[in-house]
């Protein structure tokens with residue numbers, strides 16, 4: 001299996017080079033309107049925004065900045081295939097303008113915009129980014145009534161274009177089963193509140209670039225891509241930043257395309273891609289090890305497990321996980337200034353054979369396609385898993 005990854009230093013309001021209905025999933029995080037660090041970027045793209053900010057008109061600035069994003073959401077609708085999803089990580093802003101402290105509800109404005117474009121909204125995720133910053137309490141402190149609730153969450157808004165995606169051919173069905181996630185991961189990843197992910201502070205390599213990248217943690221696009229697409233799909237990020245969506249797509253065996261307006265990000269993206277094989281494989285190892293640990297705990301509580309994964313030979317909770325395979329990365333080749341090709345192994349044991357620290361439960365077991373898990377005793381399963 002191979003995937004390709006490309007990014008363009010272009011304005012995503014004009015994504016003409018991407019054909020209509022060609023993208024399976026959009027995962028992105030735009031610059032948040034009314035957050036100070038993005039004022040210049042918005043103003044440079046629309047002089048009316050500069051004028052509104054200079055005139056200290058907060059609500060007009062908020063609306064104009066969102067109108068700029070609306071043009072990208074139009075493109076997102078155009079390029080998505082029917083049945084494809086768009087996941088938008090967006091935070092609200094709080095700001096005092098003309099002595100008036102208020103919330104600028106970006107998530108509501110984006111939701112409204114996406115509805116007007118014809119997207120179907122799906123349940124959203126609240127990403128709780130708890131902070132211990134000493135200035136997190138705003139307003140009048142312990143004195144009523146002028147204090148403000150602390151803003152410690154962002155949203156991951158999720159939309160679908162048109163009807164649910166169908167997997168009608170046998171090849172598509174196999175690809176889907178192969179892309180399954182573990183049952184216990186589903187219970188966590190499909191929660192509507194994510195509390196286990198901290199924001200990242202990523203320095204940019206290039207001196208000309210912004211000091212902070214505003215990148216989301218790898219785990220955000222990795223989960224979204226794993227949940228809302230299958231291997232071989234193409235993921236698009238119109239606000240590419242330093243390419244976290246590309247890293248996550250590569251780790252998950254999906255293709256990716258990104259648009260970024262800031263030409264200074266290239267160096268950082270290249271150096272991130274250089275470590276992507278090792279980084280992705282270590283996340284894959286972690287998922288497998290977590291699964292083995294989960295199964296071990298479950299078996300210890302005396303609960304029977306009916307199914308076996310045909311690639312790894314370890315027990316899985318549902319029939320849907322029987323063909324699950326996390327393809328490890330073999331190599332990443334730079335195929336152009338801003339493009340990469342990733343080669344994957346279909347061998348479930350690929351890296352584990354080389355890594356002697358990996359639990360023997362995975363390393364030593366040969367996949368046995370003919371094994372009938374239903375007939376195996378619980379004791380035998382424990383032995384197989386925990387050898």
Ligand SMILES: C[S@@+](CC[C@H](N)C(=O)[O-])C[C@H]1O[C@@H](n2cnc3c(N)ncnc32)[C@H](O)[C@@H]1O
Pocket residue numbers: 010011012013028029030031032041213214215216238239240241242243244245259260261262
């Ligand atoms: C919040 S950051 C995205 C960070 C990204 N998720 C990551 O992990 O690196 C938003 C990015 O959108 C870019 N941007 C803003 N307006 C744009 C436009 N019209 N077209 C393309 N990129 C744009 C900014 O330069 C910034 O890098």
